[in-house]
Amino acid sequence: MEEKRSEREILFLDPVCTHNIWGGTKLRTEYGCAAKGDDIGECWGISAHPNGDGTVREGKFAGRKLSWVWEHHPELFGNLDYDRFPIMMKIIDAREDLSIQVHPDDAYAAEHENGSYGKTESWYILDCGTDASLVVGHNAKDREELASMIREGKWSELIREVPVKPGDFIQIDPGTVHAIKGGIVLLETQQSSDITYRVYDYDRLWNGKPRQLHVQKSIDVITVPAKSAADSVTSVSDLPKNRLNQLYSCRYYDIFKADVEGETEFVQKWPFLAVSVVEGDGTICGRPIKKGDHLILPDGFGAAKIEGTLTLIASAVCR
Numbered sequence: 001m002e003e004k005r006s007e008r009e010i011l012f013l014d015p016v017c018t019h020n021i022w023g024g025t026k027l028r029t030e031y032g033c034a035a036k037g038d039d040i041g042e043c044w045g046i047s048a049h050p051n052g053d054g055t056v057r058e059g060k061f062a063g064r065k066l067s068w069v070w071e072h073h074p075e076l077f078g079n080l081d082y083d084r085f086p087i088m089m090k091i092i093d094a095r096e097d098l099s100i101q102v103h104p105d106d107a108y109a110a111e112h113e114n115g116s117y118g119k120t121e122s123w124y125i126l127d128c129g130t131d132a133s134l135v136v137g138h139n140a141k142d143r144e145e146l147a148s149m150i151r152e153g154k155w156s157e158l159i160r161e162v163p164v165k166p167g168d169f170i171q172i173d174p175g176t177v178h179a180i181k182g183g184i185v186l187l188e189t190q191q192s193s194d195i196t197y198r199v200y201d202y203d204r205l206w207n208g209k210p211r212q213l214h215v216q217k218s219i220d221v222i223t224v225p226a227k228s229a230a231d232s233v234t235s236v237s238d239l240p241k242n243r244l245n246q247l248y249s250c251r252y253y254d255i256f257k258a259d260v261e262g263e264t265e266f267v268q269k270w271p272f273l274a275v276s277v278v279e280g281d282g283t284i285c286g287r288p289i290k291k292g293d294h295l296i297l298p299d300g301f302g303a304a305k306i307e308g309t310l311t312l313i314a315s316a317v318c319r
């Protein structure tokens with residue numbers, strides 16, 4: 001007999017945390033990462049990627065990797081027509097500036113990166129100092145100027161920095177030059193891909209050596225001219241409370257934010273809904289949740305009742 005849809009469990013995930021030369025301590029001290037050390041850069045909260053495959057924390061799939069559940073129980077994810085779990089949600093803590101990078105689109109990645117997905121991503125700023133900024137876009141007017149500015153190292157002319165504050169949302173399409181600057185904590189929602197081309201690393205040495213750059217691939221894939229700075233950053237800090245507000249929608253994901261104060265309920269109507277708790281604590285369908293928890297509401301879950309004082313960022317894909 002087919003199990004009743006309402007009996008489908010919430011998949012709570014134990015994330016994979018990564019050590020990075022630019023990482024810090026906040027993922028451990030504030031976001032519940034179990035990893036030790038003062039160089040924790042990324043917490044892959046929702047991920048079935050081979051480089052960081054989350055583990056189900058409890059329930060009938062306890063101890064299973066998310067990729068295993070995806071493969072063996074496609075009905076929990078709406079029997080989607082994808083050959084792999086399609087999205088990732090990460091929290092990133094940058095103690096120092098990250099290198100300036102760009103991602104390819106699906107077509108370029110399929111041809112040049114062994115059939116990998118390209119990478120479209122977005123950022124939701126969780127925490128940063130006053131006068132914080134990010135690199136989004138560039139100032140070259142065409143590909144020829146872009147190539148010469150990169151080859152001549154005219155970085156301060158080329159790179160565009162935009163001011164950001166907590167509650168800002170930034171969509172990073174493939175071809176967008178981008179970098180997280182030191183002092184920023186953000187939640188990244190992205191296609192499940194790890195393909196990154198490093199354009200520039202501030203001429204830094206790490207363990208005595210510069211990191212590899214991917215200059216020609218970067219010049220190939222960077223969009224010229226870049227999207228305007230004004231179109232790159234939107235504030236989503238003051239949305240209606242106690243509802244799932246849509247932040248962004250593209251062919252790869254829909255992103256939502258819910259600020260809960262007291263009690264609310266919404267219907268999980270997507271193939272699955274991936275949820276990260278980014279602030280506060282409370283309950284979902286009576287189960288305790290807190291900042292740093294990551295979970296998936298499966299297909300057909302139905303009504304999800306949430307109580308407490310908390311902020312959720314959620315994402316889904318289309319059927």
Ligand code: ZN
Nearest residue numbers: 101103121178
């Ligand atoms: Zn990126």
